[in-house]
Amino acid sequence: MAEHPAYPVGLRLTGRRVVVLGGGQVAQRRLPALVAAGADVTLVSPSATPSVEAMADTGEIAWERRRYADGDLEGAWYAVVATSDPEANAAASAEAERRRVWCVRSDDADAATAWTPATGRAGGVTVAVLTTEAKDRDPRHTAAIRDAVVEGLRDNTLVAPQHRTKTPGVALVGGGPGDPDLITVRGRRLLAEADVVIADRLGPRDLLDELPPHVEVIDAAKIPYGRYMAQEAINNALIEHAKQGKAVVRLKGGDPYVFGRGMEEAQALAEAGIACTVVPGISSSISVPAAAGIPVTHRGVAHEFTVLSGHVAPDDERSLVDWAATARLTGTLVILMGVDKIGRIAETLIAHGKAPDTPVALVQEGTTSAQRRVDATLATVGEVVRAEDVRPPAVIVIGPVVAVGAPTQKPQK
Template structure:
């Protein structure tokens, strides 16, 4: 008999009875999608994985703690059979056939009346791939399509939605931007980019995309915030899809709210895409956890762009000195000596470990270690330049330090 291909269809299971037999790893993988589809899920199994158990505890599914018995598929629209008991699987499969219930079998695809495709979801689009009995090929094709949708390579020519997206690009490594941020970048007509954003991604943009340098280089030429706001408004009003590509997260010392407020006043729609903050990712890139059991139960992130004695400073350095957790200082390279002196003056021990990480997550990343007593001179001697993240606290010594500066 000639082999027939499967007929693809999307099942609408909201409010409909679905029976899952077996509470192991297969069920753990499949149940979330069934719950997301709104199915009324009944699990029949004497045991379950902790994750499946948690779903039952929270009421996402109903769980009858027993083995399968005839009649369990009564009223079901769909069944997933996933036990290690071949006899039980055959019996449940036979009941599904008799009741005309679409049935997936984890142990024997040929004995099933339905197959589960390799699926992925991106921005409201569901990708489902079937390739017969070759699940690895299905997954590979699914992954390629999903990645193309996420990074925009499969949708570059689709109609663009005018407006602005404030995209947090992460700490510098282009692989650390969110998938949503990368997709919006691929769909942009205009990109207004910071120096601290993932600059390598700009090379991937099509030639027609206008790239505007909004670099705020410390102690050098910069584009005033008002000019950035005006550029965002001007291009958005011209009907362009505009991406404001920022380093880290737009709202962590990124002035993202100022830009959002300017756009709102101009009646420009704006999407905010969070990014990975350098305050967490850069220490992690050099082996420093900002919290660690038995060492630090909290971490505090502060801006060091003005010194402790500057009347413009909003940081309570005296209170910070009394904390025992981790202190992460951003934009504080040239003020770290003054910051360290203030912390020691207010009670933080002078031998508190400090790590300074320059250009973290990039190819030019480097780390130097010091203490509060020595960090000012160490930074000067090592010629550390912005951008750099400064970590203060015992977490610096959780892993072996990197040694002297390169």
């Protein structure tokens, strides 16, 4: 058997019996993929790791708390032999051979009838890498090849022509806080497949340079508004391009539904009969503080965090925030779009009982190379913003957690 390469094949295990022997680290790694494949999984092991036990507790797998016994593989289509007992592994492998059950072994790959490839997924494609020569069998090398291929598919550096028909419609993609590496895998894939991209100013602009030349990139800030409101014009542009049969991506900063007017766009598309996909993004409300060394919650310091819009002042009749109730909160306040209003916001919070010496941090251009953090207190923040010339976009964090983190922390590149 060792003289010939393995024959690669994809197993369709939905509803089929799979037996896993041993509840240790190997099972912990293999079980999620088997469950995701729809297999009817039975674990046979006297003990299991906490993660494996949790899968049994939630009903994802059946667990027989005992050692392997001959006959356990009856009716199985596939078996994973991964106990700490070499004799039990050999016996189970022999049973698999008798019953013609494909069997992988964690302790002796040469004695197995099947090997588990290093797998990864990107853009609806499963990448599986197997070593063809026994003498070259190095799991680290195999995993490195897999990772290189998957990363190339994800960041569009490894491109293969697509011959399938694209589905016209609109994807509302949350681009994250600014660092192009913080967009989701799905968001990046949809960008790579787009015909038209309508981008916000706060979206990850570096990603636009990676798009193929044929992709039309539209700056949402420069759409001619005419007699329309800005948002109405953007909605119309999305609908117009989608009705032309194009795959459209609306690239937004942060998350589409966190002060991003994503639902307004989704509603307009639904009314026009346009298919819409929403891809969540990493919100700047939590990621930017984290990049600056500030946890929005911390044990013994803050058990809650509240995200507020500061685009209108507290005394503006359009404000929907109950500032009196907000001032009584003991957790963290995160304010977006509030740089030019922070002075009045701070005064209002103090007037309603918030301590003037409450720590405040302003993180400008968070997660990008231009990130900077400016610290103040509620009593001084208005003056500090002017003196330090803090400008949007900036995330404002108010509360004791500001003093927990490391002020010098920078984005990791």
